[in-house]
Amino acid sequence: MILGISGSPRKKATEFVLSKALEMMSEKGYETKLFTVRGKQINFCQHCDYCLRNKECRIKDDMYELYDLLEKARGIVIATPVYNGGVSAQTKAVMDRCRALVAKDYDFFRGKIGMAIAVGGDRVGGQELAIQQIVTFYILNGIIPVSGGSFGANLGATFWSKDTLEGVMSDEEGFRSLRKTVKRFLDVLMRYEGRLGDNGKR
Numbered sequence: 001m002i003l004g005i006s007g008s009p010r011k012k013a014t015e016f017v018l019s020k021a022l023e024m025m026s027e028k029g030y031e032t033k034l035f036t037v038r039g040k041q042i043n044f045c046q047h048c049d050y051c052l053r054n055k056e057c058r059i060k061d062d063m064y065e066l067y068d069l070l071e072k073a074r075g076i077v078i079a080t081p082v083y084n085g086g087v088s089a090q091t092k093a094v095m096d097r098c099r100a101l102v103a104k105d106y107d108f109f110r111g112k113i114g115m116a117i118a119v120g121g122d123r124v125g126g127q128e129l130a131i132q133q134i135v136t137f138y139i140l141n142g143i144i145p146v147s148g149g150s151f152g153a154n155l156g157a158t159f160w161s162k163d164t165l166e167g168v169m170s171d172e173e174g175f176r177s178l179r180k181t182v183k184r185f186l187d188v189l190m191r192y193e194g195r196l197g198d199n200g201k202r
């Protein structure tokens with residue numbers, strides 16, 4: 001299963017482009033699932049270290065739904081709105097709360113494939129900085145990060161929403177960057193799993 005995580009509190013641009021990305025993947029035969037932080041209770045990591053001792057998070061909130069999905073995911077797509085030149089606080093809270101999974105199993109994320117989508121209200125509003133934060137999360141947890149490559153999708157998919165759903169829908173360059181990134185993401189997923197010979201069961 002490929003898991004998409006929307007880090008936007010709204011049902012607007014970020015969730016829309018993430019659903020489009022997952023649609024492209026399901027058209028290629030992949031099972032997908034979209035998780036959104038919208039309307040969910042996801043608290044900040046408290047750094048209480050309970051997870052290091054007890055192998056689970058002390059905060060019993062909606063993050064537990066995501067923990068289960070992350071376990072099943074072969075591929076992860078994190079989509080964030082750009083807030084102050086970086087990821088949204090919701091996206092950051094999700095990434096920080098993943099510490100509990102790594103406390104339980106140091107290799108929890110190892111070998112999963114990851115890509116990132118950032119949606120900013122401005123044309124150059126920090127999309128690549130936001131993606132860089134997500135890619136850093138991937139790298140430090142052993143997730144293999146994939147971009148769409150040069151000529152349009154250097155670090156991943158980047159969108160200019162002009163702060164509206166209509167704006168993002170008409171961002172053709174953004175969708176080009178998304179198609180390029182999804183293509184490479186699926187290619188790497190397929191090659192990697194083919195090499196592992198696990199028939200995509202992860």
Ligand SMILES: Cc1cc2nc3c(=O)[nH]c(=O)nc-3n(C[C@H](O)[C@H](O)[C@H](O)COP(=O)(O)O)c2cc1C
Nearest residue numbers: 008012013014081082083084085120121122125161
């Ligand atoms: C607190 C806050 C900070 C923002 N900071 C930026 C920013 O630094 N750069 C940018 O391009 N857009 C910024 N925006 C605009 C959003 O990224 C943009 O409206 C985006 O489409 C929101 O995603 P959504 O439609 O999924 O909610 C900010 C919005 C908010 C609420």
